[in-house]
Amino acid sequence: MESTRAKALWIVASVLILIWTIFPTLWILSLSFKEPGEIGQNPSFLPKHWTGVNYRTVFKTDLFTSALRNSIIISLVATLVGVVFATLVAYAIARLEFPGKRAILSFALAIAMFPVVALVGPLFNLWRNIGLYDTYAGLIIPYVSFALPLAIWTLSAFFREIPWEMEQAAQVDGATTWQAFRRVIVPLAAPGVFTAAILTFFFCWNDFVFGISLTSTGRARPVPAALSSFTGASQFQQPDTAIAAAAVVVTVPVIVIVLLFQRRIVAGLTSGAVKG
């Protein structure tokens, strides 16, 4: 079928894509092992002197350690809440007949396209008035609502594929709708829910606009926002290498998730993205 030459071309192309996707991570990794003093002195890709000093710096910086804690807690809670809400809606949309089904899907899609920054000003004022400014809840609420559309669409696509006869069978056997949902459908739906959870987590972990607008201190500021105000070990040093070290630290969870759940993420992003 395919000639050897064509095969070789596909392999070359694959290798090029690998380099393109991995390269910036390698670069930021390399930068994180340079001495802060090498900035401005050493224009090469690799460090002259490998050092772990930047990692010591970031883990001794309160701004970073509190931001890391904030990011982890906020992202996990938002993911949990968002996925629970999305699962309920997606189940209703896939299974039940009720008015407003299409409206909910369209509304979710509209929110996915919303220019987030246009809301930040009013939210900033509202949060300050009701005491949510610079708190975990102040970020969790917007994260949940903007991650919901993706989770709802992914999950309703997934739920349509579930063999629902099993639920009816349970109901014939005397289970209520709620029991059928909990005992029969939840185990079947778990993989899809898990995929939605990964995508939601990535969304929350990635956010910058809300993080920088709705927080001001280490109390609730998440990592991306904290990175942008990072000054390094002292204000007389270039913070570049320290920022690189912090960036590596927050990239590790991403790499782990991608390596472990590659197939689920691809399935989630493309699950019926185009009608099949």
Next chain:
Amino acid sequence: MTISIERPAAPAVARPELSDRLRSERRLGLLLSTPAVLIMLLVTAYPLVNAVYLSLFSYRLTAPNERHFVGLSNYGTVLSDSLWWQDVLTTLIITVITVGVELVLGFGFAMVMHRAIFLRRTVRTSILLPYGIITVVSAYAWKFAFDLNSGFVNQWFGLGNFAWFSHTWSSLFVIIFSEVWKTTPFVSLLLLAGLAQVPGDLQEAAVVDGATAWQRLRRVTLPNMKGAIMVAVLFRTLDAWRIFDNVYIMTVGAQKTETLSFLTYRQTITRTAIGLGDAVGVLLFVSVLLIAAVFIRGFRVDLSQVRGGR
């Protein structure tokens, strides 16, 4: 709960008498949807209405007592300011180039993932790295790579002391570069799903008829994945139109790289010029509506086809 408000008003009742079973199904459906709909409304509807309202006032957070109604004059101020139009142009340039490059590159990636057998899994895994990596981290990585002090790009390409972030075009180049790197995987995965829809027998028939690879691409592959392409273009256009993170990290809007999102942020949060900033935000919102309308009505993107999205 609040769902009871909606129920009596539902005109779409097909049968005058609902069985108990159907009625409880409706109640459950609305009940299950309530939390999600409520939280989405709280974070979008109220702030949006609030922004529209406040955009009619001259109002700075630093001088709350001087707040007074000015009608549409904030909009007049924004639309007659050359800065607004310059930012529109900058955002437009970034959007058009980003989406164009991503389509070509994403299609190439999708073809490789579709056709290559060796390394296929590895490529599919690695392509998710940019998708997962924080945009701010991507912005820093590329900023440091191009930067005069920390970067290696000038040394590698023999560019001497070229200061990338001191000129508009070179700054935009790096911003677009980072954006393309980060979001091409999303495009390529959508296009890969589209490629899988192209009927294999059509391809074979074209080969039998002696079509060249280029002809097969143009006449068979692309027309059959038009839906996937349009969905990718729509999502990425609206996404690129809102670009913020890369601009903030790389240039803070300097060298005429300010985008509409950044302008809104600067007016509302940095300058706390609430009235004026909200007017900019509302205009940004309207521009998104216009773009979406053009795509959905003009290009007939069938959104009922979108299920995954982003």
